[in-house]
Amino acid sequence: MPSKGTALLTGAGFTHNFGAPLANDLWSAIVGHPRVQNSPQLRAALLSDFDFEAVYEQVLASDLSQDEKDSLGCAVEDAFEYVDKTVREWGFRRDAPHPVNVYKVQELINSFAGTTARPGFFFTLNQDLFVERHYYNGTRPKLPGIKTRREWFGTGFNRQLGAEDYDTLPDGETLDARGELLDGSTFYYLKLHGSYNWRSADGTRRMVIGQGKTDQIETEALLARYFAVFEEVLAEEDGRLLIIGYGFRDQHVNRVLADAVQESGLRVFIITPETPASLHDRLGSTESGRAIWSGLGGYYPWALAQMFPADQSVTAEWRMVQNQCLE
Numbered sequence: 001m002p003s004k005g006t007a008l009l010t011g012a013g014f015t016h017n018f019g020a021p022l023a024n025d026l027w028s029a030i031v032g033h034p035r036v037q038n039s040p041q042l043r044a045a046l047l048s049d050f051d052f053e054a055v056y057e058q059v060l061a062s063d064l065s066q067d068e069k070d071s072l073g074c075a076v077e078d079a080f081e082y083v084d085k086t087v088r089e090w091g092f093r094r095d096a097p098h099p100v101n102v103y104k105v106q107e108l109i110n111s112f113a114g115t116t117a118r119p120g121f122f123f124t125l126n127q128d129l130f131v132e133r134h135y136y137n138g139t140r141p142k143l144p145g146i147k148t149r150r151e152w153f154g155t156g157f158n159r160q161l162g163a164e165d166y167d168t169l170p171d172g173e174t175l176d177a178r179g180e181l182l183d184g185s186t187f188y189y190l191k192l193h194g195s196y197n198w199r200s201a202d203g204t205r206r207m208v209i210g211q212g213k214t215d216q217i218e219t220e221a222l223l224a225r226y227f228a229v230f231e232e233v234l235a236e237e238d239g240r241l242l243i244i245g246y247g248f249r250d251q252h253v254n255r256v257l258a259d260a261v262q263e264s265g266l267r268v269f270i271i272t273p274e275t276p277a278s279l280h281d282r283l284g285s286t287e288s289g290r291a292i293w294s295g296l297g298g299y300y301p302w303a304l305a306q307m308f309p310a311d312q313s314v315t316a317e318w319r320m321v322q323n324q325c326l327e
Helices: 012-016 023-031 040-047 052-060 066-089 102-110 130-134 172-178 213-218 221-234 251-264 276-283 287-294 316-326
Strands: 006-010 120-124 187-191 194-199 205-207 240-244 267-271 296-300
Touching (some): 023 052, 023 066, 040 052, 052 066, 066 130, 066 194, 172 221, 187 194, 213 221, 251 267, 267 316, 276 287
Parallel strands (some): 006 120, 006 240, 120 187, 240 267
Antiparallel strands (some): 194 205
């Protein structure tokens, strides 16, 4: 089934526009956690490496005690609760610390909705619940394989998660019995790295973090199928992909982007506060990065607050994105 032809991909920088912490901020939350501070080994590992995802993977693969591994897992879980608290307490007010016009953000997201014949796709690498909590004007997206809660994508989902808000992911056999993952909806929301409120069948958290992300995706049936859809959609001829807040640090994602640019003519449009020269130099250090840059269709070096200001005006920046990428 062909897609709409223009898809959306978001990374951590997208939610950072609304005050959510980036990886460095999560490191700070984790290193100060009481259970980490009570473990000399965990403290030493985090004090020597600011990439908490790398530390997390190393600890899980180490011969540290299960109690120490559980301590780090608890600290990571609490850090993501901190992210969710930030997300659920965010509100659009002109005097707020992050006064992005959420109604225009919703308009942006809704522009990626398609039809039953050519559905739209919103891919994200984020595990937070910003979209579930703050996208409520527009076509309601479908999370394939997940039982969508009534509250999601509505105006009232601003409470702390309860037990009923956690989903256990289906295994491969269950997915096979259900048939096609995509069910004829017009708009799909695929969380490629899992979600804060997802659990595997064995009860463990289902967030893809660390350096071995490809292996983690392949061992979780639903995420493996999500990633296959990501590859298929981007491989369509002459497609367009708008990227917001992705730092291009995941090689398995970069590989898909590069292949789509080189083999299918994908055009990449990027919204990020990072300067073009900075991103160009960083991407230039890898083969995938150079290929991605060669597919650039538009570059918009600003935060969402500049494109969607609190006064709710229609900006030249928003018109530029619409004219160059979305029309």
